[in-house]
Amino acid sequence: MKNAVILVIDDDPKIRNLLRRCFEVECRKVREAHDNKTVLAALAAGPVDLVTLDLNLGTDDGLDVAKTIRKTSTVPIIMVTAKDDVIDRVVGLEIGADDYITKPFHLREVLARVKSVLRRSPGIVLPPKVAAATVCWKFDGMRVIPDEMKLLDRDGEWVDVTSDEFKLLIAFLMRPKRVLSREQLMDLTKGSSYAPMDRTIDNQIARLRKKVERNPASPRLITTIRGMGYSFTCDVTPCADPVRSNSASANSD
Known part of the structure; x- marks a missing residue:
């Protein structure tokens, strides 16, 4: 993909320079x-x-x-790190990393x-003003509060979901309109703790x-998507007040 913008985050200037030259070619x-502060500045500079x-x-x-x-x-993240512990890999994927090197x-x-x-997917960085107020995502009249692991239906009522179902939903919401294979979904929700022929993803979906x-x-x-996997086809947008926003929608129907 020509003219893509890549953000390289590493505290080693030699690694940053190596990757920069590789990508610029x-x-x-x-x-x-190289740290949290400069990351925020780099994201604020544009998509x-x-x-x-x-x-x-x-630090x-x-x-x-x-x-x-x-x-x-929802920008794709590839973790490039010397940490090869399984725990780090699983946590990274659960947070929303797309790959791990x-x-x-x-x-x-x-x-x-x-x-x-x-x-597979261009990155999308939300406008700063919207991002600062975001505490939930909405799609097709429903809302998700990630920090509380809660899902609200179209009437503003809580939906009973298991932790595995919630992880699966989050994996889709963070990658809308992308085709995700069963293996990718298993990595994103279960890390490496699954068998190659495990079909639990189909049951969870x-x-x-x-x-x-x-x-x-x-x-x-x-x-x-036959022969490839699954795709979440709905638009996903941020919202500031999941309860109030949903109540307002319900009252206007």
């Missing part, structure tokens, strides 16, 4: 950051299409930085993974459809 624009993030940023924790990014952005790495591998992620679709027998939000 491919006609991509690069911004750099970003992809982030590479080191988990060890000296800052890369996972905390990822959480900060996810409060305001361990150091030392080969530049061709990093570039190939970046190209793959950029082909069937249950989730019953809770978010207007007609579960003919799903329009979570669609099956």
Whole structure:
């Protein structure tokens, strides 16, 4: 993808310079950051299409930085780090990382993974004023409060969802209109703790459809892409007050 903007986050200037030169050769624009403060400044400078993030940023924790990014952005994140512990990998994917590369790495591998992620989805950074007020997401008349793990239906009532169903829903909401394979969804919701032929994702999607679709027998939000996986086809937008906003919608019907 030509002219994509990539944000490289690493506390090592040599690594930042290496990745910057690698990406710029491919006609991509690069911004750099080394801690939470410079990350916020880089995001405020304009839209970003992809982030590479080191988990060890000296005084800052890369996972905390990822959480900060996810409060305001659905931009794809590739974690490039020396931390290869399974726990770190799983937590990173649960937070919303799209891929995970361990150091030392080969530049061709990093570039190939970046190209793959950029082909699947361009990053979307929400306007700062909207992001600052966002405490929930809304889609098709429903609302999700991530920090409280709550889902509100179209009448403003709480929907009973399991933690696995909520993780699955969040995985879709953070990647709207992208095709996600079963393997990707398993990585995003369960990390590496699953068998290759595990079909629990299909069962969870069937249950989730019953809770978010207007007609579960003919799903329009979570669609099956034959031979590829699933896609959340609805627009996802931020909102500031999930209860009040939903009540207002219900009263206006």
